[in-house]
Amino acid sequence: MLICGIDEAGRGCLAGSLFVAGVVCDEEVLSQNLSKTLQKMGIKDSKKLSKHKRYELKSRLDEISHLSHFVVEKTAEEIDTKGLSACLKEALEAIMQAVVSVAKNEVIKKPNDRGDRADEELGKSSGGDLLDLPQEDLIRFYFDGNSTFGASTLKVSRDFTTKISLECIVKGDALVPLISCASIYAKCAKDTQSAQLDKIYPQYDLATNAGYGTKAHIESIARYGLSPIHRASFCGKFLDYAHSLDSALFGECGDSSDFVKSSVQKSSRTKTSETKSSKLKSNITDSKNTKSNRAKSTKRTPKATKNQPSLF
Template sequence: MKVQTIVEIERQLENIKAENDPLLLHILQDERKGVQQLLQKWHKKMAEEKRLKEKFNDMNVFEEKWRSQGFELIAGVDEVGRGPLAGPVVAAAVILPKNFFLAGLDDSKKLSEKKRQEFDKIIRNEALAYSVSMIDAPEIDAVNIYEATKKAMKAAIASLNPKPDLLLIDAMKLETPYPAESIIKGDAKSISIAAASIVAKTARDELMKEISLSYPAYGFQQNMGYGTKEHIQAIKQNGISPYHRKSFAPVKDYI
């Protein structure tokens, strides 16, 4: 019987998903150092996939609880951009299908930009519905950031089609026509809220990059409007832009 090359075995391992796979049991008999290294890598990969699946299942508890009570169209709601000195506050609402699975789904702040963008596309493609709403700096200044955040969330919810049966909301309490559960740090505890946080942050980051083309001095493409040392120094040197929140310190000190 022809002895397989290391490369051939590596390709085979890519398609093996179970410990009791006959092909894996055969490969385990191969004592070559290169094969043993591949097997270690495979076991490590399987352990990581198992961990991510268990984490996903843990984050699906709220959805499963409400589905068991007859709610099907469950919308996760989250916002980003309450703290920056410039740019809008952005909210997203996302209704995921019952069988949705995305290994590694988590609070958007815990993901790299590349991973957020990858997940954003998957979520938008597979969601039953999603919506994004933005409240700009002048309105934030007019009504305050808390009220602007609530308005953005309500607008995102109202734009969903189909309409939700129930809302899972990150931390905020909202008056809406729908039953709702508010979850502290929900973007790390609920797949629906995590999905909304990714959609909201990706949308906001893309907008801030667009704004930076017109106002390059402030580094919006990097700081996303947050008050970094370089951003504050740019405000001191150049004054403020139309996208700055005049009611926020230290922006209001330079008007």
């Protein structure tokens, strides 16, 4: 029996592709020694690993002949056109089809004709251990999460006698070793793409945020708008937030240049106001002094009357 762990990376990103990876191995090999080997290597949920450690483990996984891996990419354009759930469904079916194709000893091609874009590693993955799979055996697919998004095993197993099952496991990337491996492959594919896109769109700092909706990323969207690699369908609610940030950052101005001009004008108005205020205070003081002097000048020394002796 074959076991395949599946996980994704980039599901909630505002920019870049979604990557879904599958790692497959014979259950007997996995139970005998490979599971312990993976544990000793430090294989675990990719989110708990540093970027450097993920790439290091990916290289070591590539050297394990008993493992085969497949990576399917869904672009931002596909996600906007079809929706995230539909893309996840297609990616899951694509990986299942790829595993079945290897089990049938067929030449691996792109998983299907529905626009799935398989990673180059799809053709490089080692599938030697899968070719001896008896037709009556079972292939079990385990996907990290709480939904299989309607992925159909019937479509995959058509004209193939092997029984196929697909099951979702909550927190599977921390519980099932092969799902942990898949999470590493998917995350490395996402990080690699983010680094490449960062060179084309440096204003969004994708190499750091990997396309996720960090505060800095949203502020960049507020300043520069959306790029061709942003998922417009994902950015709607964030655009409202970005607009509020824009208002907070730049007031009623539309962009930073207007903000600078506005700041200069406000500064000028403030200085003018301070000058006028200073002059006004000075005038008030002068006015008070003048009135005081006038009041003093209007005071007269009392004169002695005829019936009253003079004091001087």
